[in-house]
Amino acid sequence: MTESTSNASLSPKTYPCPECGKQTTWQDNKYKPFCSHHCKLIDLGAWANEDYTLPAESTPFSDEL
Ligand SMILES: [Zn+2]
Numbered sequence: 001m002t003e004s005t006s007n008a009s010l011s012p013k014t015y016p017c018p019e020c021g022k023q024t025t026w027q028d029n030k031y032k033p034f035c036s037h038h039c040k041l042i043d044l045g046a047w048a049n050e051d052y053t054l055p056a057e058s059t060p061f062s063d064e065l
Pocket residue numbers: 017018019020021022034035036039
């Protein structure tokens with residue numbers, strides 16, 4: 001284990017946001033691994049849309065008539 005992190009403070013770790021690709025920092029980022037709340041919502045919406053496909057067969061209003 002010989003790692004010299006003397007200049008770590010000079011170059012904070014950045015990584016591309018998985019959603020928009022924007023370089024963002026990991027430190028003090030409560031939306032990680034995304035760069036912002038916006039990107040986090042986009043990603044959540046992406047998988048939510050795949051799961052929450054509305055069943056077109058069961059239409060409630062046809063039952064009430
Ligand atoms: Zn982003």
